Structure formats: structure tokens, C-alpha cells
Amino acid sequence: MEASSADAVVADGVQKRYGEKQALAGFDLTVPYGTVYGLLGPNGAGKTTAVRILSTLIRLDGGHARVGGHDVMKEPVKVRRRIGLAGQYAAVDEVLTGRQNLEMFARLFHLGSRRARERAAELLEQFGLTEAADKGAKEYSGGMRRRLDLASSMILAPDVLFMDEPTTGLDPRSRGEVWEAVRDLVAEGTTVLLTTQYLDEADKLADRIAVIDDGRTIADDTPAALKNTVGGDRIEVVVGSAEEIPDAVRAVARVSGADPAIDLEELRVHGAVTDRVAALTEVARTLQDEGVTVDDIALRRPTLDDVFLSLTGHTTAEQERPGNTDSEDAKKDAKKEAKKDAKKDAREEERKEEAPVA
């Protein structure tokens, strides 16, 4: 793939192995300047690995990658001058206030103390944190923390911003706040590559979506086209008994273009629909008229699972591997690790700037 100067990020057959584990096995991506790109994939797909390679935190072992026109292996320092990185776990120091956090990061990036103060004030304003600026970050909501983290990755006003799962673990309102902040950045011309496990998030924010599965890019398209491959929105009915499944299948088939899918274990029938509300009303009325026990009936937007099922024939859960557990303990451990990592990264950054790797 020929890198064009119009592209902010180009990854071409990138490979990365951790011991036995091939985390990236031919990862391709082209992100034009001025776009928001969503990198969508389940836990363990290789998203963080890709972001860490592109932001020069770790080295690739095969293929090529360029960011901001510079090769990540040959010119990491030049790459680093053009990028910002908001990691998967917010690298916010809870002991400090929001303002102090930003000033500290600004000093880490070699801004003088006066410029650091100015830049912190600008960013607090830009991310809607002025009022909370002098509160301890431990009092911040999840959304505020992520915005503070985003602000700290924008200290040097980078051309390209990487965001690793910016809203994982946030409540809906906080997610909305982070989405707003991302939209503002994009309006100002920042190119954004964000990773996510949520189709709706990629859909809301991204111009294009690359789907990553087991270290490979398996699809690269617009959100609309991707959603079309899964057949759009779905209606789901859960009935009271197995004998009622055929009734539900008939009712759903009447409003759905395709054959409804049946989950015998959960007594669930679902099918794609175009006119959401009309479909819901119609199915509910039909089932009521026929005296079918409906335990649940709902419309749902297609999810990453639906995309996976249609692209790969398996769901994301089926390929979850050991070591990718979502237990609270694992999350806590990961958080601790990430914090250590973030601090270490910041120190390494400093050192690398001084003694660039060739």
C-alpha cells in the first residue's frame, strides 16, 4: 500500500507477537486526515496493541506503519510530536485537581510554567471542566475523568489523536459527554482513531469503521454499509413457552423481510426490521390477539455481535479466550497495570525524546 500524504495513519500488514500469542497478524488500516475512524472489535482482538504500535509505545515485528507521514519504527520521535494518546484507562492522578493534572502534563511536555498554566486553562474551558477545575479529580464523575484524560492528550494540540476505548465502563450520560468532546475536537480539525467494542459508538462518531478480529482487519466500511450487512435494526420477542414459538415466528416474519432467527433455549425469536415502531406495534398486537404469552418484546439496534455473526459466522463471545475475562478482579488488575503503564510510558517518552531509538 502506498502511503499518501493525505493519510494520517497507514498500517500495512502489521504483525505483533507477545511470546506465543500473535496479537496482530496482518493488520491494515488507512485513515485519511480530517476523519474519525472507528476500530471496532471484541476484547482481545488486538485494538490496544494496534494503538500502542501506532503511537510508538511498542515496536511492531512485521509490516509497516506510518503516522503523520512518518514511519513509526524509523522516525518515532517525529511521530510522537504529531500525536496524542488517550489510553484505555484514564491516566488521571486522583490526588491532584483537574487543573493540576493538566499543568503537570503540560510540564511533562516541556511547556514553561506560564505556558503550562495558560494551556491548562484553555483545555479546561474546551472540555467543559472550568467549574470543576480546582476540585480533586477523585470527585470527578467517570465522564469528567475521561474528558480530563482527553484534555491531557491534547496538550500539544496534536494532528492525530488515538483514543483507546474512550467510553468503556461509563454510564450513558458520561458516554454522551465524551462523545460531545470528541465531536468538538473533530470540528477543530483533529484526526481521530478511536477503538471501541460498541457498534453504536463507532456509528455515532466515526466516518468509517475497521472491524478487527483476532489481529486482522476483516472489514473496512462506512457505518451505514456495515449496519446493512447485518440487516439493520431487529425486533426481539421472548415468549412464555416453547409451544408459542411458531406463533412468534409467524408474527415476526410478517414484519421482517428475512426469516426470523430462533433461540430455543431462551424462547426468543428475532428478525430484522426497517420500520421500527410500526413493526413493534404490529407484532405486539398480533401476539396479543392470538393470546400468546409475551415475556419480553423489544427493538434493538444491531450490535458488534450481530456484525461479527454476519462477517465471521461466530459471535464475539464464542471466541473469547482465557485471559480476557471480564471479572471485576481482572478489571481492577488491568486498571492498576494501566496506571503503572501510563506513568512508565510518560517516563519512557521523556527518555526517548532525549535519546531517540533508531
Ligand SMILES: Nc1ncnc2c1ncn2[C@@H]1O[C@H](COP(=O)(O)OP(=O)(O)O)[C@@H](O)[C@H]1O
Ligand atoms: N503484554 C502482553 N503479553 C501477552 N499477551 C498480550 C499482551 N498484551 C496483549 N496480549 C494479548 O494479545 C491479544 C490482543 O490484546 P489487545 O491488543 O489488548 O486487545 P484489545 O485491546 O482488542 O482487547 C490478546 O489475546 C491479549 O491477551
Ligand SMILES: [Mg+2]
Ligand atoms: Mg484494549
